[in-house]
Amino acid sequence: MSLPATVIPLPQPVLLPVEGTAELFPVRRVYCVGRNYAEHAIEMGHDPSREPPFFFQKNADNLLPAGRDFPYPPLSSDVHFEVECVLALKAGGQDLPVDRALDCIYGYAVGIDFTRRDLQAEAKKLGRPWEVAKAFEYSAPVSPIVPASKLGHPLGGRIWLELNGKRAQDGDLNQMIWKVPEIIAELSKLFILAPGDVIMTGTPAGVGAVKKGDRVDCGIDGIATLSVKVA
């Protein structure tokens, strides 16, 4: 089928590499879970027993495929790393039951939710949205996606991040407050999920600032690793 003529060039699709194949994963939306690990909620000054996790979004074209440097963004002097387990969906729907949620997952990756913490603090103080802190250019480096057909659906696994070779974040996927099927079910109450959606599932404790020249290595044991230079 040929595409209709457009008045401006068509935006480029966002395509992520898939481990073990030359075929690519096309991205539709990027959802993120906030404060999904109790110790991270506490380090950010919140009580996880009183406030459940919540959602926010990044833009699809904020994803930065592996192998590229992360350019330090403008208008911030406090950019933080947050390592996360990333889900890539092959199916979606609305009001999905928890026991069908895993069927929606195409694969898993490790990613970083870079955050302009100073702008986030200001937004929180003023009751404003978080996009300026979260949804900026190149703010989400992500490893190649590993298909669940090869991996299965990991319930646990060490998730870690090293800054210049020193371990900063060290958690386990089994520490998530909302587990992966619950995240998908909760999100599908709010939005119609679809193939191509990507979900960043929250970060464990130990977040911290980067500066130009830093090297960030992160991974989820048994799933993927990712190395990013801050340029």
Ligand SMILES: CC(=O)CC(=O)C(=O)O
């Ligand atoms: C406090 C945050 O930046 C929220 C977030 O991204 C997370 O908890 O993960």
